[in-house]
Amino acid sequence: MLKANNKLGIIFFPAFDWAISSTHPERQERLLYTQDQLREEGLFEIDGISEYKPDVATIEDVERVHFCFPEVSSVATRSHLISAGGAMKAADLVMEGERDCAFAMVRPPGHHAMKVVHGSRGFCTINIEAVMIEHIREKYGRKKIAIVDTDCHHGDGTQDVYWHDPDTLFISIHQDGRTLYPGSGFPQELGGPNAMGRTLNIPLPPNTSDEGFLMAMERIVMPILDDFKPDLIINSAGQDNHFTDPITNMNFSARGYATMNEMLKPDIAVLEGGYSIQGALPYINLGICLAMAGVDYSQIREPNYNPDKIRQDAQTTAYITELCEQLPDLYFNPPKFNAKDDGKQGVISGDSLLRHKQIYYDTDGINEVQLETVTMCSDCRGLFKVETRADSGPLCLGVEIPIDACPKCRNLGYHLVEEGLIKGTYRYIQLINRLDKEYLRYGF
Template sequence: MLKANNKLGIIFFPAFDWAISPTHPERQERLLYTQDQLREEGIFDIEGVEEYKPDVADIEDVERVHFCFPDVNSVTTRSHRISAGGAMKAADLVMTGERDCAFAMVRPPGHHAMKVVHGSRGFCNINIEAVMIEHIRETYGHKRVAIVDTDCHHGDGTQDVYWHDPDTLFISLHQDGRTLYPGSGFPQELGGPKARGRNINIPLPPNTSDEGFLMAMERVVMPILEDFKPDLVVNSAGQDNHFSDPITNMNFSARGYAALNEMLKPDIAVLEGGYSIQGALPYVNLGICLAMAGVDYSHVREPNYNPDQIKQDDQTTAYIEELCRQLPKLYFDPPAFDPKGDSRQGVISGNQFIRHKQIYYDTDGINEVQQESLTLCDKCRGLYKVETRADSGPLCLGVEIPIDACPDCKSKGYQLVEDGLIKGGYRYVQLINRKDKDYVRYGF
């Protein structure tokens, strides 16, 4: 009998009762084929690999991360909360020491869900990795966390949630946003003024194969992780970089994904995208599981795999080599924040960082406009405020008091909520007080 070098927990949640439509790429078969493949390959016969059932995230688990308008129940289903609960289960297995590492193979995905949620975008309603990470911090104490997002689409939601958090490093490897949804994820997107360089984007050209991904991992991701010294490493494990994926243009293989995870050694992996339901996901998931368990994955081979056919050309290799030379500087020596710079990146007015955003929820067809502000406080990471309106609907207010809030920012946070309730003209007001674990919402 094979024995895992690392005790691995696997959590399945195919979400039988949730789909955007019966034929949509994001449907339950994404995990059913994987489930069959893992059982056929005998992965649960490996000593040290165990399967677990997901938990269900509570409303409060979502509300410590997101401003959901009008409320959590309006923008999620029970399946969304079980998906987040599956990620939380993976975290608990690792944090309690029951498992060395864990892989939450759950759906619906989450990495396009931003700080504010009015509906679904990029097939995502709530950010399941962020819900998991903040559950860890609330339950086990504050941790430095590195998220490495390997989905083909830029993790714009995770980037947005952690834009101002110096204790969360977000690195996204993805197909260049000039060629793929959501059209973001460029190197200059480095994080807010108090978290500069904590957001690193690696936009790879179409047709990047194993060579390019592993080069970026070796030359960019791993040196940054070594310097950041996270308490936990999370792989936001999207699999739509695969050469057979129907909605992307990359040439990554199942064995390449396994090699990436062998290099990364994530404590927790959480499934994101991946829509080659039969040709890729069963094999990619198998490779990731074996790599996380520390078991040989050299026999993993998907149908139609021909390394010569998917090999990247010399021009692509040269482009990625140059990226790898330039990108580490953005973490190790990030350029100073320009207080009068691009309004999409934010500007500084007095002691306030202000950023205007227009967001389109492509899945639900919703347009949102918002203004966020962050108090640039010398004593804590600052009071966060967001005013948001979707499709000319009611104006809503969100206020977040940070986990390390000083007395002034805490007092001002409650004052903002009180003023908003009395004279602000807001239909919905939500407070996230991470300092005192106080999560309150008001509706009129």
């Protein structure tokens, strides 16, 4: 019998009762074919690999991360809560020492879900990795965490959630946003004024193959992780970089994914995208599981794999080589924060940074406008405030007192909520108080 070098926990949740439509790429078959493949290959007969059932995230678990308007139950289904709970289960297995590592193969996905949620965008409603990470911090104490998002689409939601968090390193390696949804994820996106350099984007050109991905991992991602020294490494394990994926333009292979995972050595992996349901996902997931468990994956080979046919050209290699030369410096020597009124970096007014944002929920057809305000505090990461309105709906207020809040920012947070209640300016108000673990919601 084969024996795993690393004890691996696998959590499945195909979400039988949730789909955007019966023919949509994001549907239950994404995991059913994988589940069958893993069993046929005898994965669970390997000593040290075990399967677990997901937990169910609570409303408070979601409200620890998101401002959901008008409330969590109006935007998220039970399947979303179980998907997030599956990620939380993976975290508990690792944090409590039952498993060395864990892979949450769950859906619906989450990495396009931003701090504020009015609906679904990019097939995502709540950010399951963020819910998991903040569950870890709430239950096991403050941790330095690195998220490496390997989905083909930029993880704009996760970036938004952790834009102002110096304890979270977010690295996204993805197809260039000039060629693919959501049209973001460029090198100049480096984080807020108190977290500059904690966001790093690696936009790769279409048709990048194993060579380019692994080069970027070796020369950019790994040196930065070695310097950051996270307590945990999380892989947002999107699989739509595969050469057969129907909605992207990359040339990554199943064995390439396994090699990348072997390099990264994540403590926890959470499934994100990947829509080649039969031709790629079963093989990619098998390769990732074997790599996480420390078992030989050299025989992994998907149908129609021809390395010569998908090999990247010399121009692509040269472009990625240049990225590898330039991008690490954005982390090791981040530029001074430069606020400007371009709707992205924002403007500084007094002791606060203001950002105007317009967000389109493509899955639900919702337009949102936001005014985000962050206190430029020298004693903590700053109080976070957001005023938000979806389409012609009511104005809503979200206030977050950070986990390291100083007394001044804590008091200001309560003052803003009380002022909003007295004046009646907002239809819904939500307070996230990470310092005191207090989560309040008001509606009128």
